[in-house]
Amino acid sequence: MLEIGNLNAGYGQVEVLKGIDLEVREGEIVTLIGPNGAGKTTLLLGIMGFLNGLRGKILFRGQDILHAETEAIVGMGISMVPEDRGLFGPLSVSENLMLGAYLRLQGKGKSKEDKAKIQADLEEVFNLFPILKSRLKQPVGTLSGGQQQMVAIGRAFMSKPRLLLLDEPSLGLAPLVIKEIFKAVTVLNQNGVTVLLVEQNANLALKLAHRGYVIENGRIVLTGTSAELLNHQEVKQAYLGKSHEAG
Template identity: 50%
Template sequence: MSQLKFNITDVSVNYGPFTALQGINMEVKQGELVVLLGANGAGKSTIFRAISGLTKPKKGEIQFLGKKVNGMSPDKLVKLGIVQCAEGRKLFPEMSVSENLQMGGFVHRKNKKELKMIMEHVYELFPILKEKKGDHAGSMSGGQQQMLAIGRALMSKPKLLMLDEPSLGLAPLIVKQMFEIIQRINKEGTTILLAEQNASAALKIADRGYVIENGQIVVKGSSDELLNNQEIRKAYIGA
C-alpha cells in the first residue's frame, strides 16, 4: 500500500449560488500532522465538512486509503477511521464526562474490553477528565470541554483525526497544553489534519501546512517555509 493516506483532488463545494471551495488539492500522508491555516470564513470548516460527508462536493474526489469516499455517509466514514472534532466542541452538556466519551466510542460498543482500553488511554492523556468523569460536561471550563471533545473523538480510534479550531477561545496557557497533547497524539501514531487561526502555535508542531483564502489554497509548504514566509507572518502571525 502507498504511504499516501488521504487526498483531495480538485474539490469544489457550492452553497446555492455561492462557491465555498474551488479546486482544492491537498494530501495528508501516514503519520503526518498537517495544518490548514486561514481566516474565519476562508473555507477551513467547509473542507472538513466535505471530508466528513456532511457536505457533498459539487465536483472533485476525496480518497482515503486508496478508496473514493465522497458520497459515503458520515457514520461509514467514522467506521473507516475519519473522525472530526468539530469547532465549538458540540458536547452533550447534560451528560457526564464518561457518557460523552462512551458516545464517541459508539462504533466499538460491541467490544467492551477495547472500549475500556481506549477510555483509559483518554484518561491518561487528559487526567482532569478522569477526575471529573461523573460531572456534567456543561459544568466544565472551556479548556476542559475542549479536552473532552478531543477525547470523545479519540474514542473512535481514528486513523485520520480532524481538529477544527481546537484553540478557539482558550487562554494562552491552556492553548500551549492543548498543542502539546495534540503533538503527543500525533507522535503516538494518529494522522492529524488541524484547522487553526493560531498559525504560530500550529506551525510549531506541524510537518506541513496549507493556507486557504476565499475557498482556494493559495500557499503550501513545510512548517518552516510557512513560518519564514513574510506574507504569511504578516497575515497570520502578526510579525
C-alpha cells in the first residue's frame, strides 16, 4: 500500500532522513520506533507532502506521491494524526470532527459524498470513543488530553483514510487512556484501515503492531515482525526498559 524507497528529506540544508526504505502492506499495523530526533515525525511529514526537496520514492497504492500536494494525498486516502494533535481548541468536538470530512464535503480529491455517509462515519467515531458523543458541543480545548487524542483520531478517520499515520498517540497520556486509544486503533485496523504508528513507547507499539522498523539518526537500523523485535537484544536494551512500560 505504501512503499518508501531510499528516501532523503530534511529541512532546508539540514538532512534528516538518509535513505529510508519502509513498506506498509494493506491491512497491516506497522510501527516505527526510535529515539527523540531520529526523524520519525519528519518521515510522516514527508509522506503527507509537507516537506520540500524530497528525494527517493514514495508510492501509495502504486501511485507516485513524492511531489503530490497534501490535499491530493488526503484525497487519495492518507490521513495523519500529528504529534501535537493539531486540534482547534476554541471549536467544538463536533466542529473539529467535521473538519476531517472537509474534502469529502467539497468533493475535492474524490467525488462529493452525501451527508448520510459522513453521518454514518461520525457514528463509527462515537462507537469507537463513546465519551465524545456526550461532549459534542464542548470546546476541544477544555477536554482532557486523552479525549483530545480521541478527537484527533476521530477527525483523521472522518476523511475516510485507507492509511492512517499516527504520530506518538500515547504521548503524555495515562496508561489506562493509552490502552483505550490503542484498542481503538486495533478496531479501526480490523475495520479495514491500514496503520503506520510512530511511537516512543516501543513495548506497547510492538504488542499492537504486526511489524516494526527501528529508526536512528535518520536511518532504518532494524526491521522485523513485532515478535522478532520484542525479542531482539538491542531493542530490549535500548527501547524496552522499565521506563517504556505502560498498561
